[in-house]
Amino acid sequence: MRNILNVKFEKFIEDFNLQDGSKDANWKRFVNYHFFSQFQPGRLDTDADLLDQICVEVSWYSQIHGVLFLLNDQILSEVQDIDDILQRDQKGLLELYFLTHGNMDRFVEQLERLFHTLDVIEKKEGWLKLLAYAMSKETVLRWKDNPVLKIVSYQNMDKKGKLGFSDRFSQSFSNIDYIRIDEKRLQKIINSNENSYQAEVECKSALLIPSEGKKLGNAYILCMSAQELIKLMTTSDGLLRRNMFEDNVRDSQGFSTVNQEILSTLKTYPERFVLFNNGITIVCRSVKIENGRYVLENPQIVNGCQTCNMIYQAYSGGMDFEGVQIIAKIIGTDMVDVTQGIVRGANRQNIVYEEAFETIREFHKNIEKYFEINQVNGYQKIYYERRSKQYAAFSQIKPYQKISFRGLIQSMVALFLNHVEDSHKHEYTLLKDYKDILFVDTHSCQPYYLAAFFYLNVDVLFRSKKLPKELSSYKMHIMLLIKEMKGGVSPDLSSDDIDQYCERVLKVLENKRLEQYALEACRKFEEIRAKWIALKGEQYKYGIKDSADFRGFLIKEIHGISEHHDAEKLYTGYVMNIDLDKHNTLFGFIEHTPNNIFFHEFDNPAIDRSYIGKRVCYKIVRSDGQERAVNVRLI
Numbered sequence: 001m002r003n004i005l006n007v008k009f010e011k012f013i014e015d016f017n018l019q020d021g022s023k024d025a026n027w028k029r030f031v032n033y034h035f036f037s038q039f040q041p042g043r044l045d046t047d048a049d050l051l052d053q054i055c056v057e058v059s060w061y062s063q064i065h066g067v068l069f070l071l072n073d074q075i076l077s078e079v080q081d082i083d084d085i086l087q088r089d090q091k092g093l094l095e096l097y098f099l100t101h102g103n104m105d106r107f108v109e110q111l112e113r114l115f116h117t118l119d120v121i122e123k124k125e126g127w128l129k130l131l132a133y134a135m136s137k138e139t140v141l142r143w144k145d146n147p148v149l150k151i152v153s154y155q156n157m158d159k160k161g162k163l164g165f166s167d168r169f170s171q172s173f174s175n176i177d178y179i180r181i182d183e184k185r186l187q188k189i190i191n192s193n194e195n196s197y198q199a200e201v202e203c204k205s206a207l208l209i210p211s212e213g214k215k216l217g218n219a220y221i222l223c224m225s226a227q228e229l230i231k232l233m234t235t236s237d238g239l240l241r242r243n244m245f246e247d248n249v250r251d252s253q254g255f256s257t258v259n260q261e262i263l264s265t266l267k268t269y270p271e272r273f274v275l276f277n278n279g280i281t282i283v284c285r286s287v288k289i290e291n292g293r294y295v296l297e298n299p300q301i302v303n304g305c306q307t308c309n310m311i312y313q314a315y316s317g318g319m320d321f322e323g324v325q326i327i328a329k330i331i332g333t334d335m336v337d338v339t340q341g342i343v344r345g346a347n348r349q350n351i352v353y354e355e356a357f358e359t360i361r362e363f364h365k366n367i368e369k370y371f372e373i374n375q376v377n378g379y380q381k382i383y384y385e386r387r388s389k390q391y392a393a394f395s396q397i398k399p400y401q402k403i404s405f406r407g408l409i410q411s412m413v414a415l416f417l418n419h420v421e422d423s424h425k426h427e428y429t430l431l432k433d434y435k436d437i438l439f440v441d442t443h444s445c446q447p448y449y450l451a452a453f454f455y456l457n458v459d460v461l462f463r464s465k466k467l468p469k470e471l472s473s474y475k476m477h478i479m480l481l482i483k484e485m486k487g488g489v490s491p492d493l494s495s496d497d498i499d500q501y502c503e504r505v506l507k508v509l510e511n512k513r514l515e516q517y518a519l520e521a522c523r524k525f526e527e528i529r530a531k532w533i534a535l536k537g538e539q540y541k542y543g544i545k546d547s548a549d550f551r552g553f554l555i556k557e558i559h560g561i562s563e564h565h566d567a568e569k570l571y572t573g574y575v576m577n578i579d580l581d582k583h584n585t586l587f588g589f590i591e592h593t594p595n596n597i598f599f600h601e602f603d604n605p606a607i608d609r610s611y612i613g614k615r616v617c618y619k620i621v622r623s624d625g626q627e628r629a630v631n632v633r634l635i
Contacts, residue, residue, distance in 0.1 A: 005187050015398050028101055029055050031154050032066035037193045040075050041243040042388030046404035050077045053126045063107035066099030067127045079133045084426045086142050094134055094147035101154045112169050146174040153180050179237050199232050201294045219331040226324035230315050233308055240312050244301050262310040270324045279327030280304025287332035359386040359405050363439050370445035378511040382456050400460050403452040411451040412438055414476040415483055416493055421548045423476045440570045441635055442617045443493050446502040454479040461518050471522055481521035484558050494570050528557045571618055575611045590629055599629035
């Protein structure tokens with residue numbers, strides 16, 4: 001007979017095209033997928049490269065079957081992530097997770113050998129490169145404390161495995177924790193990841209907020225203890241339920257000044273915390289009172305992520321929470337528009353960078369709809385999963401058909417902004433660097449669709465072993481080569497010609513011709529790489545992926561020109577005024593920070609007085625030290 005776990009395992013194999021793998025290897029991958037999904041729900045659905053990286057298959061570390069590294073609560077997938085996070089937070093707290101299905105004694109032996117030889121061993125695998133850089137002298141100087149080591153053992157035995165680490169090894173970590181999971185615990189983890197669970201909260205006092213009855217649900221303001229909040233937001237293993245924060249517009253902000261103040265208040269004035277802190281907001285499908293406790297169905301903490309993370313850190317550090325109280329607003333509603341309004345309203349009262357709201361902008365909703373109504377002949381439909389796990393209920397949509405915001409911005413930077421060397425960076429770093437160029441309201445959805453099409457389908461070719469495995473880390477370069485070789489130089493994203501360009505490229509790729517062109521691109525890449533190394537020297541075979549010089553060389557080899565021009569920034573703003581100059585031609589100013597931008601009819605012949613007060617997009621040119629707006633268009 002089948003049980004729920006077996007059925008989910010079979011579906012996992014189908015969803016990820018693992019039919020050719022052994023049952024044992026697939027089961028280990030299944031356990032890795034669900035256990036590590038706790039740290040960023042939905043991430044592994046749309047980041048197959050990360051899933052490959054955390055599933056370890058190295059013969060000399062045969063007892064290490066899964067790895068995941070966190071820095072300031074952020075998953076590390078690239079070495080660049082470490083620099084990006086430390087640049088933002090200054091100091092870092094490293095958490096290292098190692099998962100094993102095997103013999104604990106051999107596992108301990110292999111793990112100690114790994115850390116003792118980390119400086120000298122060959123680092124072909126991505127996880128080894130990450131670990132080595134995170135533990136390097138340069139990075140250690142920026143640690144807040146020694147790393148936390150988390151050992152996860154999957155076994156169906158009742159007795160707890162023993163951790164026989166040497167004193168020398170143990171002293172390198174601030175703490176070593178042991179987590180054991182079996183089939184029963186794994187099922188609970190899956191339920192938690194799917195947010196299909198109930199939570200109970202006990203409080204000393206509460207106030208019912210009058211509402212419009214069933215139309216908006218019901219709401220309460222509670223005064224709850226810190227211990228109750230900990231029970232609400234942690235698993236039985238003591239891990240933070242990160243899926244409770246999916247609807248929060250921002251994740252933990254690391255060791256920011258505000259967070260340090262929260263931690264300081266908890267330590268110094270625990271009884272005053274309830275007065276100094278704004279509290280948290282919880283939205284759930286329903287809230288009801290049973291036996292004096294509040295029962296929450298599928299709770300989401302939509303505001304107060306920083307408060308919760310600091311309380312969790314204090315809890316992890318063994319702090320006494322006696323006397324600490326938190327104000328919680330709890331709303332029970334199943335209306336999506338009400339939930340989204342609460343999310344935006346609750347977070348607008350605090351300092352939240354506009355980037356945090358990026359994917360709830362109308363432009364992203366338009367991209368999502370565009371994907372849903374389009375399909376290329378000979379290929380499966382693709383979807384833009386702008387909100388984590390939004391297509392989870394649609395079993396017919398497989399992970400390889402969904403692209404996340406991370407994948408979309410990375411592929412756009414590679415294919416249309418001509419910076420393939422930056423495309424592996426963290427999504428928020430890319431958004432900060434390119435926010436005036438990408439996801440502009442006046443852009444067509446077509447280039448975003450084309451970028452996603454390349455990203456997902458080239459990835460499928462690598463995973464089905466139809467392209468050379470050794471080139472998989474250069475996936476973005478291969479995508480760029482296919483696009484340039486079959487479509488030529490692409491117009492600017494704001495150009496009237498961009499739709500025609502994208503349609504032409506997609507037409508060329510119809511009827512499964514992508515595989516043929518991808519193989520041609522792989523051969524071309526190897527040819528260009530060999531030529532680059534022969535020209536520059538053997539030492540230049542390293543660092544190609546991150547090299548802007550190599551990108552320029554690659555473009556020159558394809559088109560015979562040095563390289564593309566960088567995409568021009570496109571700005572938006574409101575026209576403040578329009579007037580006539582002494583030559584009877586129109587001029588005016590557009591609202592802009594730090595200085596308003598001048599524009600003239602000479603550069604913008606279509607402009608007239610009807611533009612006053614309307615929102616426009618424009619580019620900025622500079623001459624003789626002065627700036628002016630050109631290509632001014634109504635939005």
